[in-house]
Amino acid sequence: MVEKNDDKQTDVNQSSSNRDETAAASSNEGISRRTFIKNTGLVAGGVVGGGVLGGVLGNQWFAGTDTETAGEAETDGESNNFQEARMFFKRPEDFQVLSAAVERIYPEDDIGPGAIALGVPYFIDKQLAGEYGFNARDYMQGPFYEGAPTQGNQSSMNRRDVFLQGVRLIQSIANENFNTAFFDLEGEQQDEILEAFENGEPEMPGMDSAAFFEVLRDATLRGAYSDPVYGGNQNMDGWRMKEYPGPQMAYIHMIEDDEYQDMEPVSLHDHN
Amino acid sequence: MATELPHKQAVIIGVGWAGGIIAAELAKQGFEVLGLERGEERTVDDFTMPKDELKYALDYDLMQDLSKETITMRNDEDMRALPMRQLGSFLLGSGLGGAGVHWNGVCPRFFPYDLEIRSQTIERYGEDKIPEDITLQDWGMTYEELEPYYDMFEKTLGVSGEDNEMTPPRSDDYPTPPMLETRAMKLFKATTDEMGYHPYIQPSANLSEQYTNPDGQTIEQCKYCAFCERFGCDYQAKADPLITVIPTAKETGNFEIHTHANVRSISQDGDIADGVYFIDETTKQEYFQPADIVILTAYVMNNVRLLLQSEIGEPYDSETQDGVIGKHYCYQIGAGATGMFENEKFNLYAGAGALGMRIEDYNADNFDHSDQDFLHGGVLTLGQSGNRPIATNPVPPDTKSWGSDFKQASIHYFPRTLSIGTQGASLPHRYNYLDLDPTYTDQYGDPLLRMTYNFTDQDRKLAEHQAERAAEIMENMGADIVTPNNDTEGDYDIVPYQSTHNTGGVIMGEDPETSAVNNYLQMWDCENMFVVGASAFPHNSGNNPTPTVGALAYRAAEGIEEYLNNGGGQLVSSKNSTQKA
Numbered sequence: 095m096v097e098k099n100d101d102k103q104t105d106v107n108q109s110s111s112n113r114d115e116t117a118a119a120s121s122n123e124g125i126s127r128r129t130f131i132k133n134t135g136l137v138a139g140g141v142v143g144g145g146v147l148g149g150v151l152g153n154q155w156f157a158g159t160d161t162e163t164a165g166e167a168e169t170d171g172e173s174n175n176f177q178e179a180r181m182f183f184k185r186p187e188d189f190q191v192l193s194a195a196v197e198r199i200y201p202e203d204d205i206g207p208g209a210i211a212l213g214v215p216y217f218i219d220k221q222l223a224g225e226y227g228f229n230a231r232d233y234m235q236g237p238f239y240e241g242a243p244t245q246g247n248q249s250s251m252n253r254r255d256v257f258l259q260g261v262r263l264i265q266s267i268a269n270e271n272f273n274t275a276f277f278d279l280e281g282e283q284q285d286e287i288l289e290a291f292e293n294g295e296p297e298m299p300g301m302d303s304a305a306f307f308e309v310l311r312d313a314t315l316r317g318a319y320s321d322p323v324y325g326g327n328q329n330m331d332g333w334r335m336k337e338y339p340g341p342q343m344a345y346i347h348m349i350e351d352d353e354y355q356d357m358e359p360v361s362l363h364d365h366n
Numbered sequence: 367m368a369t370e371l372p373h374k375q376a377v378i379i380g381v382g383w384a385g386g387i388i389a390a391e392l393a394k395q396g397f398e399v400l401g402l403e404r405g406e407e408r409t410v411d412d413f414t415m416p417k418d419e420l421k422y423a424l425d426y427d428l429m430q431d432l433s434k435e436t437i438t439m440r441n442d443e444d445m446r447a448l449p450m451r452q453l454g455s456f457l458l459g460s461g462l463g464g465a466g467v468h469w470n471g472v473c474p475r476f477f478p479y480d481l482e483i484r485s486q487t488i489e490r491y492g493e494d495k496i497p498e499d500i501t502l503q504d505w506g507m508t509y510e511e512l513e514p515y516y517d518m519f520e521k522t523l524g525v526s527g528e529d530n531e532m533t534p535p536r537s538d539d540y541p542t543p544p545m546l547e548t549r550a551m552k553l554f555k556a557t558t559d560e561m562g563y564h565p566y567i568q569p570s571a572n573l574s575e576q577y578t579n580p581d582g583q584t585i586e587q588c589k590y591c592a593f594c595e596r597f598g599c600d601y602q603a604k605a606d607p608l609i610t611v612i613p614t615a616k617e618t619g620n621f622e623i624h625t626h627a628n629v630r631s632i633s634q635d636g637d638i639a640d641g642v643y644f645i646d647e648t649t650k651q652e653y654f655q656p657a658d659i660v661i662l663t664a665y666v667m668n669n670v671r672l673l674l675q676s677e678i679g680e681p682y683d684s685e686t687q688d689g690v691i692g693k694h695y696c697y698q699i700g701a702g703a704t705g706m707f708e709n710e711k712f713n714l715y716a717g718a719g720a721l722g723m724r725i726e727d728y729n730a731d732n733f734d735h736s737d738q739d740f741l742h743g744g745v746l747t748l749g750q751s752g753n754r755p756i757a758t759n760p761v762p763p764d765t766k767s768w769g770s771d772f773k774q775a776s777i778h779y780f781p782r783t784l785s786i787g788t789q790g791a792s793l794p795h796r797y798n799y800l801d802l803d804p805t806y807t808d809q810y811g812d813p814l815l816r817m818t819y820n821f822t823d824q825d826r827k828l829a830e831h832q833a834e835r836a837a838e839i840m841e842n843m844g845a846d847i848v849t850p851n852n853d854t855e856g857d858y859d860i861v862p863y864q865s866t867h868n869t870g871g872v873i874m875g876e877d878p879e880t881s882a883v884n885n886y887l888q889m890w891d892c893e894n895m896f897v898v899g900a901s902a903f904p905h906n907s908g909n910n911p912t913p914t915v916g917a918l919a920y921r922a923a924e925g926i927e928e929y930l931n932n933g934g935g936q937l938v939s940s941k942n943s944t945q946k947a
Binding site: 198199200201203205225226229230231232233234235237239241242243244245246247248285288292311314315316318319320321323324332333335336337338339341342343344345346348349350351352354355362365 | 414415417418419420424425426431432433435436439440441445446448449450451452454546547548549552587588589590591592593711712713715716717753754755756759767768769770773774776777780781805806807856857858859860861
């Protein structure tokens with residue numbers, strides 16, 4: 095039976111403690127946040143400011159944490175993942191700006207890892223190196239006109255150029271407004287800059303800055319939640335946080351169940 | 367110069383559901399058929415690792431490559447049409463099996479009211495009930511005449527379903543029993559039942575049990591793995607052309623398929639089509655394929671485009687309202703409600719493309735429209751096709767779309783959010799149509815198809831009504847946060863996904879002045895051409911279109927056989943209707 099909650103004004107975003115109470119009140123609540131952390135070896139002890147995270151080049155989310163077991167993830171602070179090297183971004187600075195920006199879009203918190211720990215910056219780097227970066231399956235013939243919003247993206251730029259121009263503009267705005275590199279700013283200052291992009295305020299030649307922000311946000315979610323084969327969603331931790339069990343082969347045995355079922359995720363790797 | 371190939375009796379352009387059905391029926395009768403499919407060859411072995419949201423659902427692996435060809439769109443005639451540079455609003459299929467490979471498999475029929483919509487509306491409510499510029503037309507055949515062909519289509523697929531008092535009459539039961547019910551479906555069922563509606567499990571081409579069809583093809587039992595729409599099925603449990611009609615056609619020895627064969631134009635000798643010109647996409651060589659009969663089954667967009675490009679049939683003119691090719695482009699009207707449940711989590715990662723519970727109480731003319739300021743309606747469905755994590759990020763209204771609040775809310779509500787959606791009927795409007803773009807071209811320099819389309823007042827009122835009904839149901843289901851949604855609030859937008867239920871452009875009817883094809887989908891202006899697909903719908907109903915496409919394809923196949931056996935001629939004598947708006 096569904097118990098109707100009369101308080102429709104409950105702000106779920108207000109604080110995590112509210113949500114804990116909600117979870118505790120639920121009779122069929124699945125895995126709790128604490129269980130998640132325990133099961134995955136993720137402990138929310140490593141919360142650091144944007145400045146530190148922005149400087150991280152590798153996946154060091156697990157560094158310095160009180161890790162019990164981390165599955166297949168790294169535990170020693172040194173990444174042995176051979177895929178963690180840049181294929182597209184040539185300048186380290188561009189990649190650092192990208193990393194800091196996606197971490198603000200999908201931050202590490204007490205639920206679990208953020209974009210950097212999930213491998214999102216490397217995911218985006220790999221995506222840009224291939225078909226996605228070249229808009230290989232988009233119609234890219236001219237002439238180019240601005241058009242109405244209902245007519246969709248009409249930019250002549252491919253995503254490689256959009257990302258490069260975008261991260262460099264983020265950095266130059268940070269330098270101009272705060273005299274500091276974007277990745278060394280406090281989180282709130284970084285958000286201020288990203289919000290300006292979200293609102294389409296900065297001028298970007300050949301591109302709407304709000305459209306760049308939308309692509310950046312979309313790419314971040316893709317990296318957090320796509321199959322780990324693409325380099326993001328490391329250790330399937332994006333799926334664990336979301337209680338998404340991955341590409342399971344079948345649910346016919348439980349499709350009629352009324353009870354909520356939480357299960358360990360599988361990935362395409364398990365389908366080999 | 368084009369190389370001329372050996373003559374064929376029948377050439378089919380586009381091998382999806384419509385082309386596959388006609389190929390199977392003609393080949394079984396001993397006719398020699400060639401299928402020209404511009405996309406890739408495909409077999410079930412292509413779907414051994416399909417459960418990849420990024421590749422298939424977001425990067426559209428099975429869909430049309432827009433770098434080669436797209437459409438252009440404008441909301442009205444005063445705008446400059448611009449190319450749809452990325453897929454969004456609808457997903458055009460590509461490759462063998464067409465959109466029939468990536469469909470969800472929802473299998474309802476249209477209503478008797480649909481086929482006689484103009485006559486029945488006038489009879490019940492008077493002619494004044496039809497809004498200005500809503501150019502309603504009857505279909506030129508009745509539901510009773512179409513019913514046997516629905517039955518054939520459903521038996522080819524093995525459709526799983528249950529009868530319901532609000533759905534059209536059936537001559538036979540569904541071939542297989544309905545799908546299983548999830549917790550969310552049971553909640554919707556109990557709630558709508560209590561509200562006096564008539565819920566039922568929606569008919570599905572993801573099958574409830576293994577089934578062998580009359581042609582001897584076997585479809586497996588669905589495992590509810592939740593990868594249907596935008597994906598091929600690794601279990602062969604979703605009926606699609608690749609495991610039904612295409613092998614049936616091939617097994618006769620009379621059907622040959624040429625893939626990567628992109629037809630650019632249909633050639634005419636007088637009023638008769640004598641063959642088609644196509645480019646082999648692998649070699650870029652051009653060929654001429656002569657044939658006795660040309661069957662165009664290339665989806666709405668290419669059916670219209672190829673006719674216009676080949677100058678067959680009279681193009682529609684919105685000014686004079688003369689001409690037929692491109693007229694009555696219709697879509698589907700999206701609206702509904704989202705409900706967030708604080709105290710209940712659902713197994714929403716599980717599902718099947720066509721799994722869902724629905725009511726038809728506000729569809730077609732199943733409810734009295736006397737006091738409504740719109741016509742028709744739409745099905746209301748609680749579907750459970752399976753939520754995937756990249757695309758499903760439900761948050762309460764006014765939540766920021768990124769950052770910590772977004773992360774926490776979208777994770778919290780992922781298993782706690784249900785949706786009820788309508789597929790609203792889309793009625794034809796004088797200024798919603800398809801023609802050729804004056805500026806943009808495809809990879810060969812041929813003009814792109816131009817869509818002129820916007821929502822109408824009729825659409826907006828219908829959507830508003832359906833969103834209100836959906837929100838009432840969601841409230842009664844016990845959701846804590848109920849948010850109605852309505853796709854028609856602004857102008858039609860090509861960016862967000864809405865529906866791949868595009869219809870019209872080569873519509874059927876009884877009068878050559880107002881329709882392009884007769885009720886066998888034979889062209890009035892070119893008797894040896896049959897143009898088959900949802901392009902034939904004079905309007906779109908409030909339901910999924912594929913079974914009606916399938917039924918019309920079986921009807922067309924019967925007509926083509928008759929045409930070939932009798933040595934030609936129009937199969938239906940034309941009537942001068944008084945329908946012209």
